Amino acid sequence: VSAVISAEDRGFTLGDGVFDTALALNGRMFAHERHVGRLLDAAQTLGIAVDRRRIEDALDAALTTAPTILRTTLTRGVAARGLWPASVGEPTVLVTTSPWSPALLGQAARLVTATGRRNEFSPTANLKTLNYLDHILAAREAAAAGVDDALILNTQGRVACTTIANVFALIDGTLVTPPLSEGCLPGIIRALVIEMAPALGFKVEERPLLPETLAGADAMFLTNSVRFLRPVTALDGRELAGHPATNQLVTALKARLAAECGTPSTLI
Amino acid sequence: VSAVISAEDRGFTLGDGVFDTALALNGRMFAHERHVGRLLDAAQTLGIAVDRRRIEDALDAALTTAPTILRTTLTRGVAARGLWPASVGEPTVLVTTSPWSPALLGQAARLVTATGRRNEFSPTANLKTLNYLDHILAAREAAAAGVDDALILNTQGRVACTTIANVFALIDGTLVTPPLSEGCLPGIIRALVIEMAPALGFKVEERPLLPETLAGADAMFLTNSVRFLRPVTALDGRELAGHPATNQLVTALKARLAAECGTPSTLI
Numbered sequence: 001v002s003a004v005i006s007a008e009d010r011g012f013t014l015g016d017g018v019f020d021t022a023l024a025l026n027g028r029m030f031a032h033e034r035h036v037g038r039l040l041d042a043a044q045t046l047g048i049a050v051d052r053r054r055i056e057d058a059l060d061a062a063l064t065t066a067p068t069i070l071r072t073t074l075t076r077g078v079a080a081r082g083l084w085p086a087s088v089g090e091p092t093v094l095v096t097t098s099p100w101s102p103a104l105l106g107q108a109a110r111l112v113t114a115t116g117r118r119n120e121f122s123p124t125a126n127l128k129t130l131n132y133l134d135h136i137l138a139a140r141e142a143a144a145a146g147v148d149d150a151l152i153l154n155t156q157g158r159v160a161c162t163t164i165a166n167v168f169a170l171i172d173g174t175l176v177t178p179p180l181s182e183g184c185l186p187g188i189i190r191a192l193v194i195e196m197a198p199a200l201g202f203k204v205e206e207r208p209l210l211p212e213t214l215a216g217a218d219a220m221f222l223t224n225s226v227r228f229l230r231p232v233t234a235l236d237g238r239e240l241a242g243h244p245a246t247n248q249l250v251t252a253l254k255a256r257l258a259a260e261c262g263t264p265s266t267l268i
Numbered sequence: 269v270s271a272v273i274s275a276e277d278r279g280f281t282l283g284d285g286v287f288d289t290a291l292a293l294n295g296r297m298f299a300h301e302r303h304v305g306r307l308l309d310a311a312q313t314l315g316i317a318v319d320r321r322r323i324e325d326a327l328d329a330a331l332t333t334a335p336t337i338l339r340t341t342l343t344r345g346v347a348a349r350g351l352w353p354a355s356v357g358e359p360t361v362l363v364t365t366s367p368w369s370p371a372l373l374g375q376a377a378r379l380v381t382a383t384g385r386r387n388e389f390s391p392t393a394n395l396k397t398l399n400y401l402d403h404i405l406a407a408r409e410a411a412a413a414g415v416d417d418a419l420i421l422n423t424q425g426r427v428a429c430t431t432i433a434n435v436f437a438l439i440d441g442t443l444v445t446p447p448l449s450e451g452c453l454p455g456i457i458r459a460l461v462i463e464m465a466p467a468l469g470f471k472v473e474e475r476p477l478l479p480e481t482l483a484g485a486d487a488m489f490l491t492n493s494v495r496f497l498r499p500v501t502a503l504d505g506r507e508l509a510g511h512p513a514t515n516q517l518v519t520a521l522k523a524r525l526a527a528e529c530g531t532p533s534t535l536i
Contacts (some may be wrong), residue, residue, distance in 0.1 A: 119387035
């Protein structure tokens with residue numbers, strides 16, 4: 001909590017880094033390999049040469065038995081001014097923790113559509129970077145509207161994501177989610193839902209989603225690593241129907257968490 | 269140089285802030301009111317309530333008689349996790365300094381066009397935010413190509429800016445620069461060139477610029493607060509002609525600097 005970083009860390013001066021948010025229960029990190037692998041892939045895309053060992057050690061040091069949100073931040077390190085300086089120090093690796101509660105799993109969400117657009121033509125469109133200001137402003141719009149999150153469209157006006165989650169729609173028995181080329185993040189729970197859905201009787205398709213299509217969907221839900229899956233109950237003031245599919249998926253994700261990390265007394 | 273900030277500062281965790289870069293000579297900051305005013309305007313857009321006095325005091329404390337680059341960083345402050353938390357501490361204000369040399373003024377630049385696109389539909393498109401990762405990757409492309417900077421197009425394929433500068437083209441005796449709606453920053457030197465050009469005999473127009481139009485321009489140059497004006501001598505490997513207009517403008521900007529801040533022995 002009282003950790004400090006250099007004011008010349010490029011994470012602070014230029015947002016030059018990425019991060020990851022994951023759950024831990026009973027001293028075990030959920031979907032560990034997927035989370036660390038995604039962070040290392042992002043580092044490689046950005047040209048940040050970090051040793052996996054440093055990330056694993058920082059995670060190990062942060063793990064406790066309490067239900068925890070682990071945030072791993074990775075930046076290019078400390079450097080003199082300039083966007084691409086001749087030399088940069090060692091990458092910064094920092095893991096911070098916050099308490100997590102199983103009560104967060106599966107809570108419903110109400111949405112508004114954000115004014116700003118997400119840039120699917122950005123080289124970082126699929127990376128969980130430190131550049132969250134546009135999503136912060138969208139979250140502020142959601143707060144001003146008294147709802148939980150904001151739907152963000154890409155520059156072509158198609159569905160990208162929310163400020164902190166991937167988006168799924170249930171359409172004629174098929175789970176539809178935008179492909180990464182629409183500008184969304186490769187969410188870990190997004191990937192798990194795509195993998196698990198067929199065994200639960202759902203077809204899954206990654207294809208572009210228009211806001212109008214969402215409006216006509218049988219159900220809409222959000223996925224992220226802290227809440228797993230949130231049914232969306234309202235979009236821009238219009239109520240959306242619920243659907244048993246979302247409960248099935250929440251149950252399956254909880255079972256997956258229990259299988260990997262064990263169960264806290266409050267989970268079941 | 270050894271300043272530290274909290275690892276929970278939202279500038280570090282989420283890029284939740286803005287910055288400003290300005291020159292100082294003889295203990296006087298160039299275009300002081302424009303720089304501080306722009307920073308305060310950005311803070312207001314982001315909903316960061318900062319007292320002007322704090323910024324002025326931090327600048328005063330950083331000023332010396334040496335030629336200096338002043339970087340003022342303003343963030344929303346320290347907070348618990350979450351994009352829009354219920355409470356946030358006081359905004360963080362930090363001024364850091366780097367040495368500046370008058371030799372930087374007017375140096376020519378060679379450019380490549382960056383792969384990624386800048387998002388003119390972003391609510392922060394006209395703010396100098398801490399979210400610089402896309403421009404860092406563009407600067408990396410420039411470095412890989414052995415040139416000085418990268419031209420960045422917006423999502424419609426029109427000219428927005430470079431990684432660190434505004435763009436001007438001289439076309440049939442008119443200085444053309446993209447309007448802010450194209451996604452560029454409201455550069456201080458950009459504004460000064462727009463204001464000063466008529467007295468030097470140039471018409472100025474803010475209008476969208478296609479890359480093809482740049483290729484046929486009589487001259488192209490970049491503006492920013494550290495180098496003022498850089499003639500562009502090559503774009504994507506093709507040489508561009510020079511033009512006396514750029515020297516006229518550099519001379520006028522140097523005179524403006526001297527009038528406001530005095531002259532270092534190396535300036536004239």
